[in-house]
Amino acid sequence: MVQPVPLAEIWRGPFLESVHLGHAVIVDGTGQIVEAWGDPSVTVLPRSSSKMLQALPLIESGAADAFGLGQEQLALACASHNGAAIHTDRVRAWLDHIGMTDDDFRCGPQEPGDKEARDALICAHDAPCQYHNNCSGKHSGFLTLNKHIGGDPEYVQTDHPIQRAVLDGFEDLTQEASPGFGIDGCSAPNFATSLLGMARAMAFYANAKEGQGVRASAAARLRDAMVAYPELVAGEGRACTELMRAMDGRVALKTGAEAFFIAIIPEKGWGIALKVADGTTRGAECAIAALLVRHGLLDAEHPATRKRMNAVIRNWRGIETGMIRPAEQILPRANG
């Protein structure tokens, strides 16, 4: 087994204080590896980085069009949002639109990450709702599809037609039989694959064009919705949102829990998948930024980049105490 390799380093003064090891792979449209670090064959749970795959049946079934969903809803279906008003207002309107309520969700209530929304709940002594859950857009997609097919309300059961449809698309695009699943934070099954399989699927999204078949059309629409509405995919201050904006729509990005990250790069026809083995988000964010800089897609000096890669760490008095920076082997190459 190939061991994970250093991807990101935490320095404090002159000392390497912590290090994040992981695996990363870049794949082109033919499924060939462009670059790899660590073990591309490692089995992974892509967590929320698989939301674009979980949203395919929503479009392929005709449900999205039957309910007139637009790009905002498709972006939310792929989102891990932070429960800000821009997210929850749209999710609640979506529920109204399909004639469902918060009680129909199976994602569970989650305190919003957005400080304004969180503080408002705290000071009103209100409990969070399921629509605050970071996955409520994905679940709105599941509910829309379920309404369309008249499915059993327990739509996160692994043998439910929705999850079977998700698995079908997942195995098709990863080009692997999934070895199983884990239950995600939002209670949906999260299917396993290899890191390489996940990068292959993302390369499919990078090369997908509308009109080239049902699956490619669905993938292209989801990808385009993500880059059109980066603030809906995550939220203000978040990595996916800020880095997608910094690349002006050239790249679609999606994080996943336990330090997963994917990138969809249409202009190169590439998919990237990376997993920091210890599951720490700061490591995954630093590493994906470095890979995008390495390939000329992201400006190393853009504030959104500098927040995650070569990012200054400051303490409670604002004093600079250290830095998070990419490991040498994923640094931008000298020739750009």
Next chain:
Amino acid sequence: MVQPVPLAEIWRGPFLESVHLGHAVIVDGTGQIVEAWGDPSVTVLPRSSSKMLQALPLIESGAADAFGLGQEQLALACASHNGAAIHTDRVRAWLDHIGMTDDDFRCGPQEPGDKEARDALICAHDAPCQYHNNCSGKHSGFLTLNKHIGGDPEYVQTDHPIQRAVLDGFEDLTQEASPGFGIDGCSAPNFATSLLGMARAMAFYANAKEGQGVRASAAARLRDAMVAYPELVAGEGRACTELMRAMDGRVALKTGAEAFFIAIIPEKGWGIALKVADGTTRGAECAIAALLVRHGLLDAEHPATRKRMNAVIRNWRGIETGMIRPAEQILPRANG
């Protein structure tokens, strides 16, 4: 260089989702290694795990006795507290007692980790104070000593007599020249040593008895204050507090940022130091619990243990999705 080894694993369904690598060493009172994993010679910043060392000059100088500090203050001097009322009330009273104010601190303001204290600040639209900082007990000790010696108010400067006195005790007990320092979250210098040096220092605390000299007396008093007031060393729900309580005062524990942990075990005369290389607290908490269980000091089935070692991970609906468990090589041995 010896690589870090697996210490803790995160499982989701049948999949090993994430893994925490690190280094750990157990040392006896003669400085001999009892057990080690990874590289005991790795250079580390012990962060808040060095607070007992940083508090030595407070006692050795006579300042603690001159100001009549009791065990509660000594426990707070070693604490990374969560800013609950039981901590901040005592810190504010301590400031009053020595005739100083919040403005004299140099630790910086920090939002309290305690939910009740945090929510009260949020809903009153109040900013946190420096006394909320998790290190305000340590800094109260620095201020007390500074008052005693009439020192310059910038007591966190590396060349300040307080920090030079800290370094003197640090190098004496680690039995190494420190290779340098980083600036900590609270702006004090945090001196580097080897993991083995840190374990040696903790073994000194394990074997220290009052009346055996100034340094041993100071160490014994700090250790005894920690185990007498575990709720002051961290706070309700926190690992140091709950695990110390679970061991009924047999072991003193102290975490540090970036996944440091130490244990002081008087009945065996041992010190333990461990560092999870990726800096993730959940890994360090699982690993220290496992080492304490391994050596018969902590009950594997105690709720405080099960919260960190073989801990069930549940999602937003309360469904069991996985587990955090120790890596095989630090599991309790078959013979107990």
